[in-house]
Amino acid sequence: MSKLVYDILTWPTGTRAVITDLLIYYFLYRFTRWLLKPLWFSSPFRNIPGPPPSSWFMGNLNQLFNPKGLEFHQHLSDRFGGMVKTYGFFGDEQLYVSDPLALQSIIVKDQDAFEETEVFIETNRVIFGPGLVATTGDVHKRQRKIVAPVFAVPQLKALMPVFYDVAEKWQRNRDMSEWMSRVALETIGRTVLGYSFDPLDSPHNNPYTSAIKDLIPTLFSLSLLRQFAPFFAHLGSPSFRRWLVEQTPHKAIQKVKDMSDVMHHTAQNILNEKREILHREQTENKSKDIISVLLRVNDQARGAEEKLTDAELTGQMTVLIFGAQDTTSSVLSRVLYLLSVHQDVQDKVREEIRAAVAAHGVYGESEGTSSPRLSYDEVIALPWLESVIKETLRLYPPVPFVRRTAIKDTTLLYSSSHPSESASLSDPSLSPIQHIRVPEGTTLFVGIANANRIASKSVWGSDADDWKPQRWLEVDHQDQSSEEDIKGDNGETSKVRMKLPGIYHGMLSFLGGGRSCIGYKFAQIEMKILLITLLLRFKFTPSPKSEILQEEIVWNLSQIISPSVRRNDVTVTEEKGLPLGVEVLS
Numbered sequence: 038m039s040k041l042v043y044d045i046l047t048w049p050t051g052t053r054a055v056i057t058d059l060l061i062y063y064f065l066y067r068f069t070r071w072l073l074k075p076l077w078f079s080s081p082f083r084n085i086p087g088p089p090p091s092s093w094f095m096g097n098l099n100q101l102f103n104p105k106g107l108e109f110h111q112h113l114s115d116r117f118g119g120m121v122k123t124y125g126f127f128g129d130e131q132l133y134v135s136d137p138l139a140l141q142s143i144i145v146k147d148q149d150a151f152e153e154t155e156v157f158i159e160t161n162r163v164i165f166g167p168g169l170v171a172t173t174g175d176v177h178k179r180q181r182k183i184v185a186p187v188f189a190v191p192q193l194k195a196l197m198p199v200f201y202d203v204a205e206k207w208q209r210n211r212d213m214s215e216w217m218s219r220v221a222l223e224t225i226g227r228t229v230l231g232y233s234f235d236p237l238d239s240p241h242n243n244p245y246t247s248a249i250k251d252l253i254p255t256l257f258s259l260s261l262l263r264q265f266a267p268f269f270a271h272l273g274s275p276s277f278r279r280w281l282v283e284q285t286p287h288k289a290i291q292k293v294k295d296m297s298d299v300m301h302h303t304a305q306n307i308l309n310e311k312r313e314i315l316h317r318e319q320t321e322n323k324s325k326d327i328i329s330v331l332l333r334v335n336d337q338a339r340g341a342e343e344k345l346t347d348a349e350l351t352g353q354m355t356v357l358i359f360g361a362q363d364t365t366s367s368v369l370s371r372v373l374y375l376l377s378v379h380q381d382v383q384d385k386v387r388e389e390i391r392a393a394v395a396a397h398g399v400y401g402e403s404e405g406t407s408s409p410r411l412s413y414d415e416v417i418a419l420p421w422l423e424s425v426i427k428e429t430l431r432l433y434p435p436v437p438f439v440r441r442t443a444i445k446d447t448t449l450l451y452s453s454s455h456p457s458e459s460a461s462l463s464d465p466s467l468s469p470i471q472h473i474r475v476p477e478g479t480t481l482f483v484g485i486a487n488a489n490r491i492a493s494k495s496v497w498g499s500d501a502d503d504w505k506p507q508r509w510l511e512v513d514h515q516d517q518s519s520e521e522d523i524k525g526d527n528g529e530t531s532k533v534r535m536k537l538p539g540i541y542h543g544m545l546s547f548l549g550g551g552r553s554c555i556g557y558k559f560a561q562i563e564m565k566i567l568l569i570t571l572l573l574r575f576k577f578t579p580s581p582k583s584e585i586l587q588e589e590i591v592w593n594l595s596q597i598i599s600p601s602v603r604r605n606d607v608t609v610t611e612e613k614g615l616p617l618g619v620e621v622l623s
């Protein structure tokens with residue numbers, strides 16, 4: 038906060054005056070509302086437990102949006118359960134929800150009453166354009182109906198050679214995290230846009246890739262300022278708002294503006310090139326990338342309802358790049374780290390892949406490649422590999438929370454038992470159902486990571502917090518859900534399915550409902566092909582320098598989780614990255 042105040046104080050006088058005036062009006066408005074609130078209604082959340090605000094102005098926001106905030110997020114459900122009260126600006130009461138019953142309502146049953154927050158939508162609209170993450174209601178539903186089919190399995194099967202081509206370019210590099218994000222960007226560029234951002238033939242990240250990589254952490258560093266986005270989004274004309282942004286001498290804001298411009302122009306150029314190619318191409322040799330498929334569908338669509346405008350098309354292109362890059366590279370980094378620590382599991386996965394290759398492996402068609410390639414069906418039939426990914430996504434979802442706003446008054450049901458009592462959920466007297474009125478305008482956190490952990494406890498029992506991929510190999514446990522007896526307000530007991538409403542084996546890692554991850558099958562096949570290719574060639578171990586330099590890997594929150602290495606030398610230092618040992622296998 039003090040850095041923010043310092044930045045503002047060093048801005049030129051004219052800009053500072055306009056922006057300071059606007060902020061003052063906004064603060065006054067929020068402050069007066071906060072001051073008067075107790076006079077007109079008593080809080081419906083007065084009985085909900087939660088931590089005290091850490092400041093009267095920012096509530097718990099600086100704990101929740103903090104790179105070191107993962108522990109605080111976990112503490113919320115460990116200490117207070119699945120329905121927690123937290124505070125936003127000026128004492129604004131918010132809910133942090135990880136309770137399976139309440140989440141069924143927020144994500145699926147009453148999803149039309151819980152939208153993405155205005156902050157999320159408005160900033161995404163400015164940065165990415167009107168794609169899936171910048172639209173709500175019927176516009177979002179229409180876009181989703183058009184875009185979702187291009188991620189179907191036949192499309193993914195057609196992209197298999199591209200996934201392998203990129204995976205095989207992996208070079209021995211000590212920093213896995215940097216390499217994973219380059220590979221993820223190149224994969225998404227080539228499969229979704231048919232465009233190569235980074236041919237991966239130089240040992241260094243190209244400047245364009247680093248800039249893209251920096252966007253999400255930069256946005257996260259602006260989390261608090263972003264809260265004002267809805268206010269600015271309705272201020273004057275788009276050109277006035279653009280002028281305001283251009284005049285704001287805040288480094289991070291200028292960085293985001295520049296990146297958004299580059300992304301927009303790149304997407305526009307790619308779209309124009311694609312259109313030309315589509316007109317020229319022969320029917321038997323059609324481009325298979327996702328955007329070409331989408332363009333063909335769009336060209337054939339009859340009514341405006343079934344078509345995306347050019348702005349919507351370029352919006353999807355940038356959104357898909359950002360939706361895909363940091364998420365998959367975060368999971369891949371985590372999997373390689375865990376496999377390096379759990380050598381027994383790494384050996385099992387490698388044995389399984391070798392056996393499949395011996396039984397079916399075909400050799401790559403691309404020139405110069407001699408790597409075995411399994412087909413889509415053979416890849417998804419590898420149980421150890423599947424279990425490693427499931428278990429990693431269960432315990433370490435790369436997006437640990439998302440937020441929603443109640444757009445109408447709603448009542449949520451939730452189980453009032455504390456997660457530590459989940460073993461006794463079958464005793465109805467201990468697990469009564471509560472309900473809570475959620476007024477329109479309430480901000481809610483959907484605690485993805487906490488919800489996965491709470492649901493895990495009742496299914497997996499005492500070792501639910503341990504990373505044990507083999508648990509998924511038991512036939513009875515193909516997904517994480519259980520039925521519990523729960524006592525309602527009327528005293529009657531009923532069976533309630535404690536299943537999380539996630540699209541991924543009873544987990545929320547890819548969320549659920551109408552805003553679930555559109556690329557979740559894409560992500561799985563991409564990650565599996567990369568892991569197959571790497572594990573056949575290399576053995577991964579913890580960094581050989583870790584003991585001498587006392588290196589420790591820590592995982593930080595920047596909306597998406599990413600690794601850093603902390604060195605406990607004379608002083609403690611921390612830098613982004615994931616150093617691992619890599620041995621070539623004969």
Ligand code: HEM
Pocket residue numbers: 153169170181229356357360361362364365368434435436439440545546547548551552553554555556557559560
């Ligand atoms: C392991 C990798 C991934 C994880 C864990 C993940 C997770 C998620 C989550 C939690 C959401 C919901 C966000 C919200 O509601 O605010 C989401 C949405 C989305 N994801 Fe992913 N994602 C992954 C990979 C991908 C990939 C590879 C793509 C594209 C190829 C993609 C594209 C999207 C899009 C476009 C949305 C917005 C959907 C909508 O609003 O309708 N994601 N993802």
